[in-house]
Amino acid sequence: MTDKPALTLEKVCKRYGKAEILKGISLTVKPGERVALLGHNGAGKTTLMKLILGLTKLTAGRITVAGAEPGSAAARRASTYLPEAVAFHKLLSGREQLRLFARLAGESPRCVEPLLERVGLGEAAGRRIGTWSKGMRQRLGLAQALLGQPRVALLDEPTSGLDPISRHDLYAVIDEIAARGAAVLIASHALTEVEARTDRIAILRQGRLVADDTLEQLRAQAGLPIRLRLTAQRDGAEELQTRLGGLRVNGTAVELHCRPEEKMDRLARITALGGLVADVEMAPPSLEDLYRHYSGEDRR
Amino acid sequence: MMSRILAVSASEFAIARRNRWVFMATGIMTLFALALTFAGAAPTGSLGVDLLTVSVASMTTLSVYLTPLLALLMAFDAIAGEAERGGLALLMTYPVSRGELLLGKFAAQLGVLAFAVMVGFGAAGATAALAGGAGAESLAALARLIGTSILLGGAFLALGYAVSAVGGSSTGAAGLAAGLWLVFVVLYDLGLLGAVVFDDGGTFTRTVFPWLLTVNPADAFRLWNVAAAEGVALATGMTGAASALPAWAAPAALILWPLLALGLARIAFGRIEP
Numbered sequence A: 001m002t003d004k005p006a007l008t009l010e011k012v013c014k015r016y017g018k019a020e021i022l023k024g025i026s027l028t029v030k031p032g033e034r035v036a037l038l039g040h041n042g043a044g045k046t047t048l049m050k051l052i053l054g055l056t057k058l059t060a061g062r063i064t065v066a067g068a069e070p071g072s073a074a075a076r077r078a079s080t081y082l083p084e085a086v087a088f089h090k091l092l093s094g095r096e097q098l099r100l101f102a103r104l105a106g107e108s109p110r111c112v113e114p115l116l117e118r119v120g121l122g123e124a125a126g127r128r129i130g131t132w133s134k135g136m137r138q139r140l141g142l143a144q145a146l147l148g149q150p151r152v153a154l155l156d157e158p159t160s161g162l163d164p165i166s167r168h169d170l171y172a173v174i175d176e177i178a179a180r181g182a183a184v185l186i187a188s189h190a191l192t193e194v195e196a197r198t199d200r201i202a203i204l205r206q207g208r209l210v211a212d213d214t215l216e217q218l219r220a221q222a223g224l225p226i227r228l229r230l231t232a233q234r235d236g237a238e239e240l241q242t243r244l245g246g247l248r249v250n251g252t253a254v255e256l257h258c259r260p261e262e263k264m265d266r267l268a269r270i271t272a273l274g275g276l277v278a279d280v281e282m283a284p285p286s287l288e289d290l291y292r293h294y295s296g297e298d299r300r
Numbered sequence B: 001m002m003s004r005i006l007a008v009s010a011s012e013f014a015i016a017r018r019n020r021w022v023f024m025a026t027g028i029m030t031l032f033a034l035a036l037t038f039a040g041a042a043p044t045g046s047l048g049v050d051l052l053t054v055s056v057a058s059m060t061t062l063s064v065y066l067t068p069l070l071a072l073l074m075a076f077d078a079i080a081g082e083a084e085r086g087g088l089a090l091l092m093t094y095p096v097s098r099g100e101l102l103l104g105k106f107a108a109q110l111g112v113l114a115f116a117v118m119v120g121f122g123a124a125g126a127t128a129a130l131a132g133g134a135g136a137e138s139l140a141a142l143a144r145l146i147g148t149s150i151l152l153g154g155a156f157l158a159l160g161y162a163v164s165a166v167g168g169s170s171t172g173a174a175g176l177a178a179g180l181w182l183v184f185v186v187l188y189d190l191g192l193l194g195a196v197v198f199d200d201g202g203t204f205t206r207t208v209f210p211w212l213l214t215v216n217p218a219d220a221f222r223l224w225n226v227a228a229a230e231g232v233a234l235a236t237g238m239t240g241a242a243s244a245l246p247a248w249a250a251p252a253a254l255i256l257w258p259l260l261a262l263g264l265a266r267i268a269f270g271r272i273e274p
């Protein structure tokens, strides 16, 4: 069971009128796997989730959610969703709202209290949602996404509006959902969180899937240059540049770029220069560089 | 299925209580019903019927206008508002069907309306009975008025959901609901009246016109109340059309309307992409 994908997308296309939003997306997520879905604003992340949930119809392609068709009763039972902008009825209390969701999901109302405690809303639960802060509403959204035993969890920008501590809590909850065997798909713009907290990264660019792999693999495939920053001894910057090439940054520093496989070779040449170099700083491509590379932002 | 419908209507009812719809609807109904009953108290003697009969007759006229209005006001935002807030999309990811959502809302709002009608007309009826007497027949007329008002409210609640789904936005739906009220409650009758005057007692007036009245839930409501009670018919002056129809016509129309309108609303709701 563990190796059969809980969520599969095959050549998924979506068109709104004439605009082609998604152009042939294929993606699978296994139980327990956490996949980050990245992409620029308007890339189609939310649209992809709505297709998986059956909220909007496919133009072409095929999606299965725990083996069922999107929007079918079986698929709805198997999936949970945390929308981008969570909207609850402001006249209901948090407890009432969650109780409604629990009953719709076929869960016992008794699971509501522990869930409210779990997301830190135990005290506010009796108050009307209209009086809540954005972060509190976001937590309630998370609580409803925890209802039942989801096989597929779709979280659209789950950390938006959360303070740093809450973000941390949120990812702990996400790990828990995944550990219980759900396939988790997280749309996000928070690169650093995604780096630490997901198993795989998928990047959408203008409706196409341009990357779908682990971070290490993506780094290797991109082959982005490593940046070396050398600080010269006293007035040696001039000489350093003539010997190694690169760019003068300020009075005393030189910046070099090299491919990952050339790294050791470069370092050897630098140490051979001996006293000319006072310091070496090495920066591997950052996550943002990597994201820019794949999402095509660096070519603008 | 039943438990999901109940869950939806329980939360819908909590909302109606908090946004004061229960209070407002009941207050308006009671106020108008009492005012009409007292206004009608003066000329009773000339008709030779008890005060409750006169009161029911004037409340019938009141209900034709007020019940559809309250129902549409409660219903127009039910789907459009939820879709606009984004709450509908989340609801639709749960294993609850659109029909169940619709029925849940319908049950709650019909409950609110029924409460308002029973309290409002009940209070006015009791006042009239205490002040001017009541008979078995006028009590039956009061019960009929309350029952048919609830059916009328049901029809317009469901029509309200249909326009809420078609309207696109809350404001669009509000406009459509206002138009709907105007057409069914005012313009339809004006049109028929014009046709009857033009026809001047011809075949149209005698055969087609009564049936056209049953097509409109507001007129079917009026016909049912009029046809069933002679006293009420006398007081509203609507005997002609009532006697031209078989006795089942108006009740059948009024009972079918809520079901038909719910079907319409379900179809319109089905076309919405949350």
Ligand SMILES: Nc1ncnc2c1ncn2[C@@H]1O[C@H](COP(=O)(O)OP(=O)(O)OP(=O)(O)O)[C@@H](O)[C@H]1O
Binding pocket: A016, A021, A039, A040, A041, A042, A043, A044, A045, A046, A047, A048, A084
């Ligand atoms: N109902 C709709 N009708 C027409 N176009 C739509 C509709 N919904 C989305 N779009 C278009 O689809 C594209 C993708 O939108 P989507 O919301 O999926 O982007 P996103 O990746 O979630 O962006 P963001 O990061 O800003 O949330 C956008 O160009 C948007 O205008």
Ligand SMILES: [Mg+2]
Binding pocket: A045, A046, A047, A084, A156
């Ligand atoms: Mg989005």
